[in-house]
Amino acid sequence: MTATRDKFGRPIVVVTGMGVVTSLGSGKSDNWKKLTAGESGIRTITRFPTDGLKTTMAGTVDFIPVEPFSSTDLSERLGEVVAEEAIGQAGIGTKGDFPGPLFLAVAPVEVEWPQRQELGRAIGTSSEVDYDAMLRVSGGGRFAQYHRRFLFGSVADHLAEKFGTKGSPISLSTACASGATAIQLGVEAIRRGEADATLCVATDGSVNPEALIRFSLLSALSTHNDPPEAAVRPFSKNRDGFVMAEGAGALVLESYEAATARGAQILGILAGCGELADSFHRTRSSPDGKPIIGCVRNALSDAGMASDQIDYINAHGTGTPENDKMEYLGISTVFGERATQIPVSSNKSMVGHTLSAAGAVEAVFSLLTLEHQRIPPTINYDIPDPAIPFDVVPNKARDARVTAVMSNSFGFGGQNATLILTREPV
């Protein structure tokens, strides 16, 4: 009989269901086909006018409509789609009755411009519009639905109700590491023996004018608007920023024991998680790379693995000048000479940066890499950056023997998280 605990005596955590939506499409099959074909999901924005904007493209998910649009409504809808796919594949519980807690990575929620403009219209033209006037028209039940909608906990509340997860659902944000953190919380709960199964969902539908402008004002976004497909250029010398994108990823995690007891198909192992925060700056990494190095080492140590056991790195690879440089510094410090040999590719070159969802979207792609033994490429890699001599799997997918993947997520605000996923228990 196979051991159900890892070398540290903790329950082994396995993946039994996955769901994904990105700008490439809905579901694992469509995404994997396009990802390994090197297709880009980045398009010129049509959702709202882009007049006057420096960046006019994004990886929007327009094929799953929500009416009327709000980023929070889209986040919730994408979360539903991926949770449904993941739970369906896992075949766990019964409809509307998932036997474990929900961990949700979601962008911070706030009232958006269409609602604010609606308040403005409710005030009318007879009075100056300010927050006092807005307050005067807000009460009385006319806008009660916006209280429900724009609570920070609202997306988790709805997903918990729809899928019947147990207990208090957790909504979390660790910026661009959020998706990985949601998975880490699920892993920890199973290791503690609190739950046999957890539903980990990460979702982001943030492409609205203000969010785009906020990132633009931080000079974080690419302005390679034409053609949009060529905008995200991770690890290239001419990279100039990330591209905002929408998407969602979900994993059903279970203890190995519970999964095998119910005869579930095991899609992969969540072997290790690491995190370490950076205290250097709000948007920049510590120049010595220590937090990234420490984060990667923490994940290896949590998995009880050495760096030479990793066959592929699913990079954070945002395509900002800063991130890609720091990611190379971190990886080369930990991996030594192997840093230039091990394949390191960026899914974001094709799907863009799905922000709060990225860690989970890329965990799904990492598991599909293990399943198909095929590494998705880094596209738009035409001018290598000599300072980053990674094997980025340039432009074309590659068949390879992959037994263990490291997936990195590094966020604004200094939040770093790394996951290690394997085919078999280690």
Added chain:
Amino acid sequence: MTETTSSGPATAEVWITGIGLATSLGEGLDAHWDALNQRRINVDEKGFAPYVVHPLAPVNFDTQIPKKGDQRQMEAWQRIGTYAAGLALESAGIKGNKEILARMDMIVAAGGGERDLAVDSNILNSEGNSAPGFLNERLMNDLRPTLFLAQLSNLLAGNIAIVHGVTGSSRTFMGEEAAGVDAARIALARIAAGQSDIALIGGSQNGERKDLLVLYEFGDFNLTGKFAPIWSRRDKSGFALGSGGAFLVIESRAHAEARGAKPYARLTNVVADMARRKQPGEVTATLEKLWSKVGKLGNNAAIITGATGAKPATSEELTFLSKHPDFPVRASGTTFGHTMETQFPLGLALAALSIERGALFPPNDPTGVEVEMSKPPAQIVVIGTGHWRGEGMALVEAIK
């Protein structure tokens, strides 16, 4: 739904060894203890009339956030939280202790999203004659680049890492009152299970915000007109937003003893659930269920609740409390207002402080729900019932 609990195979005992409070009553534990014993309440009925809010008492941010540049990068809620976090680290005796801070875990319960009210108002006033791209142009020109970071929920934790050097991990939970419960629940579970040795938990809110009032006004939750204590709001339901930060340092007993730390109290258990609240009575029933799980209670036990004052949740909680008349009750919301994500950590802080001082602070309630407690409390149950969603309870105990 079944509750989530931090018990399980957990073994390590967890102590509260640091408390940081900066609220409408002032800053620091002595100031809070004195004010609570004097039944002092700092409330503003005029500045945001007809809405009632509890303003932050003046604090000198320089003492915990020495760089003005750091302060400028934060909106008020982040400054309050970063300040209170510093007080908690100081109280635990680990401020500046790089070895511990570098491996200290952090879970912050955060809201966020402070708006630039002038920018929003100007844009809305220009509606009607707006060309396509008008919104873009105004936002591109008028939004301060740094405002984004000052709004982001996870940047309170980010600022605590930058200013105080807490970097073992940095997690931000969102979701109003429940975020505060879950921050404590997960941090406790991790330490109890040996996944962590020491953690900083807490949250902060700036209640003096019209954009926040708008969100709660949508649901008619704001207290208007004249201030009244929580249990006196039966005829006029609502909460008064509070301003404040509450942070705690919790650690395993072994870790605390090894460094010679003095505990305030033990954090024995945190349990949470989310009633669907579709039928009357669900909140009462969920609180009963959590009560049965939170731990065995003896004779000298009390309750500190974060009840908001808004119906129907507070009425249902009152029904629950009326079934447990042997336990003296205090509503933190009367004194501090409703600090949302921060209300549960604030309750934990007041519980630990009361246990350490050997007395439950006096009642502040004309209705008789709150009664005197003459004996020192040995156990305090902290209750957090969300105004819309989420129920939680913690057991804080004296260390014998």
